[in-house]
Amino acid sequence: MSGMTASHDAAGAGGAIAQKAKVIQPAWVRVVHWINAVAMIMMIMSGWQIYNASPIFNFTFPTTITLGGWLGGALLWHFAAMWLLVFNGLVYVIAGFLTGRFRRKLLPISPSGVIDDTKAALAGKLSHDDLSTYNNVQKLLYVGVILAGVVVVMSGLSMWKPVQFQELTAVFGGYDSARVVHFCAMAAIVSFLVIHIVLAVLVPKSLRAMIIGR
Amino acid sequence: MGRNSKIIPGVDQTLLVKDAALLLPDPARRRFLAGGASLGALTLLTGCDVVDSFSAEDTLKQISKFNDAVQARIFNPNKLAPTYSESMIKRPFPFNAYYTLDEAPDVKAAEYKLELSGMIANKKPWTLDELYKLPQEKQITRHICVEGWSAIGSWSGAKLGDFLKKIGADTSAKYVRFICAEGYTTSLDMPTCFHPQTQMSFKFDDQILPRAYGYPMKIRVPTRLGFKNPKYVVGMEVTNDYMGGYWEDYGYNDYSGL
Numbered sequence: 516m517s518g519m520t521a522s523h524d525a526a527g528a529g530g531a532i533a534q535k536a537k538v539i540q541p542a543w544v545r546v547v548h549w550i551n552a553v554a555m556i557m558m559i560m561s562g563w564q565i566y567n568a569s570p571i572f573n574f575t576f577p578t579t580i581t582l583g584g585w586l587g588g589a590l591l592w593h594f595a596a597m598w599l600l601v602f603n604g605l606v607y608v609i610a611g612f613l614t615g616r617f618r619r620k621l622l623p624i625s626p627s628g629v630i631d632d633t634k635a636a637l638a639g640k641l642s643h644d645d646l647s648t649y650n651n652v653q654k655l656l657y658v659g660v661i662l663a664g665v666v667v668v669m670s671g672l673s674m675w676k677p678v679q680f681q682e683l684t685a686v687f688g689g690y691d692s693a694r695v696v697h698f699c700a701m702a703a704i705v706s707f708l709v710i711h712i713v714l715a716v717l718v719p720k721s722l723r724a725m726i727i728g729r
Numbered sequence: 730m731g732r733n734s735k736i737i738p739g740v741d742q743t744l745l746v747k748d749a750a751l752l753l754p755d756p757a758r759r760r761f762l763a764g765g766a767s768l769g770a771l772t773l774l775t776g777c778d779v780v781d782s783f784s785a786e787d788t789l790k791q792i793s794k795f796n797d798a799v800q801a802r803i804f805n806p807n808k809l810a811p812t813y814s815e816s817m818i819k820r821p822f823p824f825n826a827y828y829t830l831d832e833a834p835d836v837k838a839a840e841y842k843l844e845l846s847g848m849i850a851n852k853k854p855w856t857l858d859e860l861y862k863l864p865q866e867k868q869i870t871r872h873i874c875v876e877g878w879s880a881i882g883s884w885s886g887a888k889l890g891d892f893l894k895k896i897g898a899d900t901s902a903k904y905v906r907f908i909c910a911e912g913y914t915t916s917l918d919m920p921t922c923f924h925p926q927t928q929m930s931f932k933f934d935d936q937i938l939p940r941a942y943g944y945p946m947k948i949r950v951p952t953r954l955g956f957k958n959p960k961y962v963v964g965m966e967v968t969n970d971y972m973g974g975y976w977e978d979y980g981y982n983d984y985s986g987l
Contacts, residue, residue, distance in 0.1 A: 569877040586876065587980040591789040594796050594982065677873065678810045678952050678987040679803050690871060690879050 539646045539724040544616070547607045548725055554603060555704070557582060557596035562701060564589030571694055597671070604664060624654045643718050660707040667700035790980070797984040804986055806920050810951035813869045818934060819880035822872075824941040825955065827975075834910035834961040836945055843946065847906075847966040850897025857945050861931060863887035868926055870951035872958070873987055875976075884949040886930035890923035898967045906972055907948055908964035915959050915974035917950060918984075926951050929962075954985040 560582035567575045568586040583589025611617040628651035673684040673693045687693035715722045842854040867885040906916040928949040943960025
């Protein structure tokens, strides 16, 4: 809110330039973010249906929140959405390094910073005035979910091709444990998503920034 | 107007119902097919125009075909599936089929003949005694089911590739199709048939293959998912035509490579 007003107040003759500088999320980030959102939801919901065919834990997912209707349908969705997820993810990771976004936005993370910011967040005292800078908790969660994304793709590849990519499967301790790793990485991503969505709702201007950029 | 018409020009209604049934979950699908459903019943059942869902289904199937091609490229004909020690064999090994063990084919050795058809020079059927005389070898490999579970088993039998050469199969053909005693069918592409671990199995865990695991002959393919490893095999056809298979027709990915 204040960001918009401030940039208008300071506008004057150089208004266009001042506004341009206030872009919080560049267009490429917004595009890959929303493609990723769609791909992840398809992967997670079809993945739950696939899991239900042979559960590794003592529960199954309600079919109302799964995609594909049955195992065969879910597999078709999962192995279609994987292309979207992987190519979009590659664009994000490569661009994240090349533009310096990862370095600028996600580093440094200090343990004491994480503790202080967690305390501040729980006390409701964390500032959201400058959305272009992430606090230590945000940095940790974003780095964490990127790593979970890498693990989910790698463990997924090792389950898909446990003969052709058997060296990769061995890294995860074999086919059966790769399934458990794949599940845990999914659970980590879903946990992130819950926090991520709750916070986006609590701080709506962050959601606006991810849609219109500022 | 077109959206409301129940008859779609140029579309076989029986096939359309069969295709649409693929969208349903497993048990419902079976009942559905058994019940002799009509297109009208389908529209009533779903409460919406069935035609709408076909573009999504069609796109998914096209991507699945693309995935077949990708997997054929990934397949390394010389890469062996990992092998395991005797102590890691799952005992009892799971029985898995779309029917119960009581309903499984009960093939009689005396009546058994392996029928050969298609692009094969010598189509003389093979008796079990003749098949048992083929040079055999043993493998302890991991069977991985499309459902996600896996189990290590021990299979003994003859190399399928050697047998295909012996019977004068045209090895430039695209597929070998397997016909099973209960009517199950599936097919493998030629490079997979010639993989050194692709086996015509006659024994499980050093015992004559029991009925549960496909007596008298199973095709063991450790580079493919379980449903591409047919049991109770009574016929082989060498062909260039892709003819689908039992599960493939329901929408499982055809290549299903590991």
